[in-house]
Amino acid sequence: QLSPRLNAVLQFIPKSKCLADIGSDHAHLPLRAVQDKIAETAIAGEVRPGPYYQALNNVKTSRMQEYIDVRMGDGLDVIREPGQADAIVIAGMGGELIRDILERGKSKLSTNTVLILQPNIREAYVRKWLNDNGWDIIDECIVEEFPHFYEIIQARQVAERKELTDMELQMGPILSKKGEPAFIKKWKRREKKLFDILDALNHAEETDSVRRKKEDSENYLQLIKSC
Numbered sequence: 001q002l003s004p005r006l007n008a009v010l011q012f013i014p015k016s017k018c019l020a021d022i023g024s025d026h027a028h029l030p031l032r033a034v035q036d037k038i039a040e041t042a043i044a045g046e047v048r049p050g051p052y053y054q055a056l057n058n059v060k061t062s063r064m065q066e067y068i069d070v071r072m073g074d075g076l077d078v079i080r081e082p083g084q085a086d087a088i089v090i091a092g093m094g095g096e097l098i099r100d101i102l103e104r105g106k107s108k109l110s111t112n113t114v115l116i117l118q119p120n121i122r123e124a125y126v127r128k129w130l131n132d133n134g135w136d137i138i139d140e141c142i143v144e145e146f147p148h149f150y151e152i153i154q155a156r157q158v159a160e161r162k163e164l165t166d167m168e169l170q171m172g173p174i175l176s177k178k179g180e181p182a183f184i185k186k187w188k189r190r191e192k193k194l195f196d197i198l199d200a201l202n203h204a205e206e207t208d209s210v211r212r213k214k215e216d217s218e219n220y221l222q223l224i225k226s227c
């Protein structure tokens, strides 16, 4: 049984010949994707030996070795040639790490690749990389697993680049249009936190650092209001 977060990631995977799940941990996602016939085959990539052996074992126990190749390696290194994977999932990591994996593995991506990215935090780093590197965000969703909100981003390469605004980078160009209840809840909670921070800063001694933090919080609040 997948968690609501991983289940939402699964829903974003298009029908594919070869799915690469980078940072697959126990290979739960590729197992489900192949069992549900979303992907014909899959590569489960892992950089750490513990999860790698666990993934190998899970694939073997499920008798799926013919369809799922568990590979140990860093990021997209486990994809042998560009375009080998037509869907690539990178989920459950911080936004900077996902960005770094994409940047280092750029050569393994091709025009037929669909990326499904689920940063746990700092989603804006992922959107910025996509926007700077010719990828269009084609869908987004948000899932609440109390107390966290998880955003899932689906992207494809595009010929024409449209620059995302700061608000779109932070909140998501599609999420901010959809205005789903979980999205509203996430940003209302963030807004309240920022008001509390500002309140504390207004009672603190006025130093350069306090002034900077106040400015940052006010800018962030402005951004939320502009949505």
Ligand code: SAM
Pocket: 006, 022, 023, 024, 025, 026, 045, 046, 047, 048, 051, 073, 074, 075, 076, 090, 091, 092, 093, 097, 101
């Ligand atoms: N993707 C699964 C999910 O969403 O539930 C597992 C998330 S788990 C928190 C992150 C996994 O990514 C860990 O198993 C970790 O070993 C792996 N990982 C971290 N950096 C990696 C990298 N550069 N290449 C491959 N795997 C990586």
